[in-house]
Amino acid sequence: MRKPVRKAIFPVGGLGTRFLPATKAMPKEMLPVVDKPLIQYAVEEARAAGIEELIFVTGRGKSAIEDHFDYSYELMDTLKARGKKADLKIVESLLPTPGNITYTRQQEPRGLGHAVWCARHLIGGEPFAVLLADDLVQADVPCLKQMVDVYNKLGGNLVAVMDVPREHTDRYGILKTGGESRGVVEALGLVEKPKPDVAPSTLSIIGRYILQPEVMDHLGSQEPGAGGEIQLTDAMAKMTGRGRFHGLRFKGRRFDCGDKVGWVEANIAFAMAHPQIGKAAKQSVLDAAASLKN
Template identity: 50%
Template sequence: MCGREKAKVTKCLFPVAGLGTRFLPVTKEIAKEMLPLVNRPIISYGVEEALASGCSDIIMITGRAKRSIEDYFDRSFELEQLLKARGKDELHDMVVGISNLAEILYVRQREPLGLGHAVLCGEPFCRGEYFGVVLPDDVFVGDVPVMSQLIDVHDRLGGTVVALERVPRGDVSRYGIVRSEVVEGGIHRILDMVEKPSVDEAPGEYAIMGRYVLSPSVFPLLAERRLGAGGEIQLTDALRRLAETEPVWGVVYQGRRFDCGTQKGWLAANVQLALEDPDLRKVVLDVVKASQ
């Protein structure tokens, strides 16, 4: 398995142009990715993960009502000066630090044509290079960043790498499901995949979760603009075809995943992470106790 084509991964795409309809009406004008997850917005968890994994360039694929994401990672001179004048040096340094996290570029996805189309919008920034993709709705917590786990496999084996999780059979219609063979502990060679199949059509029980290291060869496949599930350009469909000519690996990631793409998942993540914060645990428990 060694000796495959490989290259250093330094760029990471964040498709964040979705309308966030599951969170309406709050997402009518506020980006879903800016909803708070305990003490910072959802988007920051993915950005910090990418940076901790060695990615230096962050590319946001944005849409309407996503200006708040740009503002969050930009300088806020008025706020910085106010905090400095009031002697709040720790808060000042934190605010400045957010704007200095990374080199962040923005490009608009002008049509809501699906995840595959969003990735295609990033081609001018990643042409000819392997690159990461983070879907910020999936927040991962663990000792080793999930993106780093994927990059490690890419560095060793080359090729495209995706994060995998075994899901209940009844949930397969929510994900891209793969057919694969285990090549070593936690690493699969992906042979086939189907986007949101029915239970009867699912080729397996391992689902692709929101982390990818992609070959630039995926761009010509996406550029054909073939429509898949939901009438959208599906990344899974392009990867299925890519696997016919290049290795596509799946990594059963180590860590915990919080699905912040639904109200129930987002609320559960806030409660769980707050319970793990020494300063917030008592607050949550007191509220629960008082409501009983």
Template identity: 55%
Template sequence: MKNKVTKAIFPVAGLGTRFLPATKSIPKEILSLVDRPLIQYAIDEARDAGIEEFIFVTSRGKGALEDYFDGSPELESALARKGKDALLETVQDVTMNSGEIVYVRQREAHGLGHAVSCAARLIGDEPFAVILPDDVISAPKGCLRQMMEAYENTGGNMVAVMEVPPERAGDYGLVDVKEDMGKLVSVKGMVEKPKPADAPSNLAVIGRYILTPNILKNLTNTETGAGGEIQLTDAIAHEIQKSDNIYGLRFDGQRYDCGSKAGFLQATVAFGLAREELSDEFMDFLVQTVEIRRAAQ
């Protein structure tokens, strides 16, 4: 019987330098996509997939991230007095219960693998998920929930994968496919940010993982890899040498790289147009903007 996955790690210790100067005073994960911060999309996806314990790997200067999930007595009282019940409910919905969320400090930035290993004592001997809030995924069914359903049949380790253009291969960790079963692939190797000529496939790993505790053990022996950092993909690749239990899932949905300015803007447009109360006015603005730009050319 496979152990149920109830814990998720959220690596949120990064400095967000691509969004300076905004991230000089606020964590990148608090940047708002329409009217919800990036981290809220990740939390909602995790909850929908059955996650019950949320582990944030943070760093100095992330106090606003912790405050966001705390209660807001003054704000809630003011909204209640003014009869703004819908807004009050919205605020209360994002408040996390005591003990539901845990914060662990990553004192020095040594890569994603190191960030995940910082939470090892809280994971123990259980399977766990890893969610990168920079990767926001729009899908009828949450990406992690899709992975959970596939995991029920496979067990082992699973990564979310998507096809990327060959010229972009060097921007991602890529899987070497052992067997292609359609939505699911079995993996015989992984490589982090290879040269395009050395890419084993065009299937890139994006920020969703379901992992066994063996990966945490591998991380303790993983040397620095691409970029001089401890790479999570290297620890997963080491597990392939020991067992045949690594899978990639071609998820249904559109992924937006909100760790980049262009990706963040693309996500803002997509999520704005998806909102019924905004779509008409927003679409009119976009059409007019495009027409004005074309006329100017």
């Protein structure tokens, strides 16, 4: 019987150097997109997909993330005293069920694969999801929910994928593709950051994964890959051809919020879709565009 996906890993130990000086004292995962930090979007996406256990792989200086999902007595008492029920409801919605959130440390930055491996004892023998908070997806059906629906039919390993310009293949993990049906692509192999002239395709993995626990065995070899880091893609590549492995062309728009331009684009897109400020945000964009023409 296929085991359900109940656990999700959030690797949040990175330094966020591309956003300095903003990230000197604040985790990059706490950068806001309109009125929510990136990590909250990721957690809400996981919850919408039925994830029950949240596992954060943190590092030094990440206590703000723990505080964000913790009970703030002073704030909540103040909101109650002032009768701000709507704001109180927002803050209360951040609180996970007691015992359903865990934090573990990645003592040194040795790559995404190493961060995932640091959570191996918390995963046990179950399939699990991995969500990278700086990959933000705007979609009618949350990206991970789309993936869980496909996983429940196919099983195996599943990654979210999108086409990228060939000249950008050296920025991503790229699939060697097989057959495709209804947006589900067979993965015959994976290559981490291949040069454009040798990339097997332009189908790139984004920061959403559903993986079988065997990937931890491959990560345990601690073999360095591209950039001298332990790459998750390298471990996944060893699992292709040994069982079901697919890429899902998810429906939605992905924003690379690890990049300044991508983060600005996300703020504009999410602001225009916001139920309270959407109309004003659209007008502001139109006004800015008009001023550029003049």
